Amino acid sequence: MALAQENQTRKVAPSSCFEALHADLPLSRETACALIRCSDHDLPDLLCAAREAKERFKPGVITYSRKVFVPLTNLCRDYCGYCIFRRDPGAPGAHTMTPDEVLQVCRAGEKLGCTEALFSLGDKPELIFPEMRETLRRLGYSSTLQYLEGMCELVLRETTLLPHPNPGLLSAEWIVRLAAVSPSMGLMLETTNASLLVPGAAHDNAPDKVPAKRLRTIEEAGRQNVPFTTGLLIGIGETVEDRVDTLLAIRELHCRYGHIQEVIVQNFRVKPTIPMRDWPEPSRGEMLRTLAVARLLMPEVNIQAPPNLSAPYYDDLLDAGINDWGGISPLTPDFINPEKPWPHLDQLRLRTEAKGFSLRQRLPVYPEFVPAVTARQGLLAEKTKAAAELLGSARETGTA
Ligand code: SF4
Numbered sequence: 203m204a205l206a207q208e209n210q211t212r213k214v215a216p217s218s219c220f221e222a223l224h225a226d227l228p229l230s231r232e233t234a235c236a237l238i239r240c241s242d243h244d245l246p247d248l249l250c251a252a253r254e255a256k257e258r259f260k261p262g263v264i265t266y267s268r269k270v271f272v273p274l275t276n277l278c279r280d281y282c283g284y285c286i287f288r289r290d291p292g293a294p295g296a297h298t299m300t301p302d303e304v305l306q307v308c309r310a311g312e313k314l315g316c317t318e319a320l321f322s323l324g325d326k327p328e329l330i331f332p333e334m335r336e337t338l339r340r341l342g343y344s345s346t347l348q349y350l351e352g353m354c355e356l357v358l359r360e361t362t363l364l365p366h367p368n369p370g371l372l373s374a375e376w377i378v379r380l381a382a383v384s385p386s387m388g389l390m391l392e393t394t395n396a397s398l399l400v401p402g403a404a405h406d407n408a409p410d411k412v413p414a415k416r417l418r419t420i421e422e423a424g425r426q427n428v429p430f431t432t433g434l435l436i437g438i439g440e441t442v443e444d445r446v447d448t449l450l451a452i453r454e455l456h457c458r459y460g461h462i463q464e465v466i467v468q469n470f471r472v473k474p475t476i477p478m479r480d481w482p483e484p485s486r487g488e489m490l491r492t493l494a495v496a497r498l499l500m501p502e503v504n505i506q507a508p509p510n511l512s513a514p515y516y517d518d519l520l521d522a523g524i525n526d527w528g529g530i531s532p533l534t535p536d537f538i539n540p541e542k543p544w545p546h547l548d549q550l551r552l553r554t555e556a557k558g559f560s561l562r563q564r565l566p567v568y569p570e571f572v573p574a575v576t577a578r579q580g581l582l583a584e585k586t587k588a589a590a591e592l593l594g595s596a597r598e599t600g601t602a
Pocket residue numbers: 278279280281282285286287288323324325408410
């Protein structure tokens with residue numbers, strides 16, 4: 203939306219909202235809805251409050267996870283209107299990685315100091331594609347989740363990387379199984395607006411994007427005390443109030459279970475071949491307002507935004523109170539947004555430092571959640587402890 207048009211629809215936040223920023227953290231829904239629509243005139247005050255809240259939470263530091271991206275399969279039973287990653291079997295680029303390919307990319311990442319293997323994959327493709335059932339049968343597995351579990355276990359056993367799977371909806375049983383082979387996992391809530399499932403909307407052919415089902419997975423992870431990454435996708439047809447409600451839903455689950463290790467605010471980027479190719483992208487102002495409100499709604503939760511989706515001015519996002527850049531790979535492209543390369547780590551460090559912060563590498567599981575993982579028995583605990591120690595010594599020698 204053009205800035206002038208945006209301002210016409212934006213309400214001025216009453217001055218009591220800004221007073222509430224200091225007295226009333228975390229924010230109420232009413233205050234959050236007013237602030238997310240604040241005028242350009244009031245925006246600097248909102249950003250200042252968000253940055254102050256971030257500094258009270260984690261002063262002076264911005265973190266990132268050095269990762270390899272493992273696109274285990276890009277076959278998917280959903281057809282999200284903004285997705286450029288998914289393929290049908292036989293389409294150009296359709297691919298399910300073999301175990302050798304998984305190990306190859308993880309070993310190359312090890313040499314570059316990576317500590318995370320981010321498994322991204324389509325949701326349950328075998329339910330609609332016989333070709334995927336056949337691929338899995340040849341690999342010796344009967345479901346994509348079973349194959350994912352096997353590959354997480356392989357990476358854990360054979361490399362120093364820690365798996366972080368993003369496999370879509372999960373049952374209670376599958377959360378238990380995957381938590382045995384990965385210290386953390388993730389599922390983007392995206393939005394609580396169920397009306398995006400209607401024909402012509404972003405999720406009209408995406409059975410796994412029903413908000414209630416996604417909330418159920420996130421809640422189940424909470425019951426099982428699994429460090430969990432989730433977040434919003436903004437600009438896919440939701441209102442700004444929906445963004446507040448989505449943040450509130452995440453906050454509520456975190457208040458109950460304390461397991462949300464990170465909230466990502468991701469902005470929709472248009473691509474020429476997607477069904478939503480004519481949709482407007484959210485403006486920089488919308489992104490800053492959403493991030494700042496996220497920080498103020500959850501002052502003590504890690505808030506992340508991917509720098510490549512806001513390039514070249516990604517360092518502005520630091521003004522909105524984020525404390526993490528997410529996974530950055532020195533090796534593999536962002537397969538979800540392949541046209542938006544990650545910044546070089548040296549550049550990221552320079553731009554972060556120019557804003558007054560130091561950049562620090564973290565594991566896929568955030569430091570405050572590591573003790574719960576290493577307190578368990580077995581390979582996962584051992585490997586997580588070893589990775590934390592490796593990162594600690596790399597930090598001492600100035601290489602992390
Ligand atoms: S966004 Fe995820 S669930 Fe949706 S089509 Fe792409 S791979 Fe499938």
